[in-house]
Amino acid sequence: MPLFQPKxxxxxxxxxxxxxxxxATIAFSVDAMLPALIxxxxxxxxxxxxxxxxxxxxxxxxMGSGTLIAGPLSDAYGRKTIVVWGMGLYMLAxxxxxxxxxxxxxxxxxFVQGLGASGPRIVTVAMVRDLYEGRAMxxxxxxxxxxxxxxxxxxxxxxxxxxSLAGWRAVFGAFIVFGVISTLWLxxxxxxxxxxxxxxxxxxxxxWSALQEVLSNRSVQFFIAAMSFGFGQMFAWLSxxxxxxxxxxxxxxxxxxxxxxxxxxAGSASLVNAKLVMRLGMRKLATTAFAWQATVSVxxxxxxxxxxxxxxxxxxxxxxxxxxxxxxxxxxGNLNALALEDxxxxxxxxxxxxxxxxxxxxxxxxxxxxxxxxxxxxxxxxGVLVCSSVAYCLMVLERRTPNRPxxxx
Numbered sequence: 001m002p003l004f005q006p007k008x009x010x011x012x013x014x015x016x017x018x019x020x021x022x023x024a025t026i027a028f029s030v031d032a033m034l035p036a037l038i039x040x041x042x043x044x045x046x047x048x049x050x051x052x053x054x055x056x057x058x059x060x061x062x063m064g065s066g067t068l069i070a071g072p073l074s075d076a077y078g079r080k081t082i083v084v085w086g087m088g089l090y091m092l093a094x095x096x097x098x099x100x101x102x103x104x105x106x107x108x109x110x111f112v113q114g115l116g117a118s119g120p121r122i123v124t125v126a127m128v129r130d131l132y133e134g135r136a137m138x139x140x141x142x143x144x145x146x147x148x149x150x151x152x153x154x155x156x157x158x159x160x161x162x163x164s165l166a167g168w169r170a171v172f173g174a175f176i177v178f179g180v181i182s183t184l185w186l187x188x189x190x191x192x193x194x195x196x197x198x199x200x201x202x203x204x205x206x207x208w209s210a211l212q213e214v215l216s217n218r219s220v221q222f223f224i225a226a227m228s229f230g231f232g233q234m235f236a237w238l239s240x241x242x243x244x245x246x247x248x249x250x251x252x253x254x255x256x257x258x259x260x261x262x263x264x265x266a267g268s269a270s271l272v273n274a275k276l277v278m279r280l281g282m283r284k285l286a287t288t289a290f291a292w293q294a295t296v297s298v299x300x301x302x303x304x305x306x307x308x309x310x311x312x313x314x315x316x317x318x319x320x321x322x323x324x325x326x327x328x329x330x331x332x333g334n335l336n337a338l339a340l341e342d343x344x345x346x347x348x349x350x351x352x353x354x355x356x357x358x359x360x361x362x363x364x365x366x367x368x369x370x371x372x373x374x375x376x377x378x379x380x381x382x383g384v385l386v387c388s389s390v391a392y393c394l395m396v397l398e399r400r401t402p403n404r405p406x407x408x409x
Contacts, residue, residue: 009131010189018190019128020144021182022083022120024151025090026063028178029117030056030238031152031263032159035256036168037242043168044103051103053239053370057363058107060235062114064359067122069115071352072210074123076202079130080192086119087183091176098172113175120182122355129340129351130193137340138277141333143270153263156256200346210349220354222398223339226391227358230290230331232365233387237324237380239370244377249314258318265322269329282334283399289330290392296323297385304377317377324384331391 010018033055041049066086074082090113097109125141132140162170200210214220241259246252277285300320308316336354343350369383 009191014189016140016143018182018185019124020151021185022124023144025087025117025120025178025182027152028155029059029090029113029175031155031259032162032171032174033168034156034238034242034259035160036163036171037239038246038252039163039168040103040106044100044106050243050371050373053243053373054103054107054367055110056239057235057367057370058110059114059117060359060366061363062111063118063121064114064356064363066115066118066356067352067359068356069352070118070122071126071349071355072200072202074119074126074194075200075210075346075349078192078196078199079123079127079194080186080190083119083123083186084183086116086123087179088116089113090116090119091179092116094172094175094179098169118355122351125336125340125355126351127190127193129343134337134341135278135282138282138334138337139274141337143274144333153260153267156259160256200349210346211353213346214343214350214353217342219398220339220343220350222394223335224354224357225361226286226290226394226398227332227335227339227354228361229365229387229391229394230328230335231358231362232369233324233384234328235362235366236369236383237321239366240373240380243373244317244380247375248377249310249317251314262318262321262325266325266329269326270333273330273333277334282338283395286331286334286338287392287395289327290388290395293324293327293388294385294392296320296327297381297388300381301378301385304381320381327388 009015037052037055038049040055041052045051070082070086093109093113093116097106097113100106100109128137128140128144158174159171162174242252242255245255245258251258273285297320300316303316304313307313339354340350365387366383369379372379372383
């Protein structure tokens with residue numbers, strides 16, 4: 001059980017900051033590692049440096065697998081308890097990763113670290129759903145994402161500084177410090193959001209019943225599939241971006257700065273979404289974002305085929321990255337809220353199923369895209385084009401599903 005049980009809900013600005021910090025556990029755990037991938041490949045897999053990309057996807061795979069466990073546990077034992085235990089596992093695995101002497105051991109530690117991160121990743125979504133619903137939930141998630149986006153903007157630079165001072169293994173020490181701060185903040189300040197009377201016993205029959213309810217909803221099926229392709233392209237971007245900046249554009253040293261620019265631009269999308277979602281609705285915004293992403297991917301491929309000289313070739317790529325990540329900011333908060341719209345009574349289980357399936361499927365989609373890196377940016381851009389096009393089609397098909405009458409979302 002958590003050590004502290006505050007009775008009063010924190011003020012809204014602190015609530016947003018706290019939950020952004022918890023969400024940022026995932027972003028920090030990935031983005032702070034990006035400057036280290038090339039060095040990790042050289043140190044632990046010199047024969048195939050592309051395998052270092054798996055440091056990103058193994059963490060995501062663990063997180064996706066863990067969400068299926070963390071969600072039901074939070075329904076049975078309370079939200080805060082599971083977040084605290086998850087963060088403990090996250091920090092323990094970070095310590096093991098810091099001392100790994102082989103890529104295989106590092107990947108295993110990262111997988112376990114992802115299992116721990118599934119607590120804050122999925123249970124915090126359920127905590128938001130405990131307090132908000134519908135467009136109000138989407139608005140809160142947009143504010144959280146707006147603050148949260150500062151972490152991926154700063155994480156690569158912070159990771160680069162740590163690596164320059166103490167080597168790539170020291171980054172895992174920063175993960176432990178990050179985990180201690182966020183865990184204590186939650187334990188001391190945020191009340192439990194799931195009342196004891198509303199908890200569901202951890203029984204096979206009740207879990208199976210909840211799982212069937214979530215997966216039998218046709219709209220939720222479409223949203224999970226769309227999120228999978230949306231996450232898949234993002235994971236592929238993240239795992240291959242350091243190599244693209246290094247081998248294609250010879251900008252490895254300035255990669256953290258360029259990545260920060262992309263992240264800040266993407267963060268503005270969450271702020272835009274918070275202002276527009278109450279008026280336009282979640283479906284329309286997410287569908288339009290996927291269409292825009294597919295369109296700019298086609299434009300980028302055409303411009304790249306012209307073999308523009310430097311620095312124009314890099315300018316095209318950077319603008320394209322900004323446009324692509326801006327679209328991401330208009331999708332995930334909305335898709336999460338849409339998937340949980342009818343699932344408030346089993347928010348933990350619903351969050352677990354949605355988060356687990358979409359993340360695991362996204363890793364399966366992302367790995368071949370990332371491993372296809374051939375010294376050019378074409379595989380990454382083609383991967384985004386395919387993923388965004390499929391996601392757009394899924395969103396269009398969802399509107400025609402006869403599962404239930406469509407609310408104005």
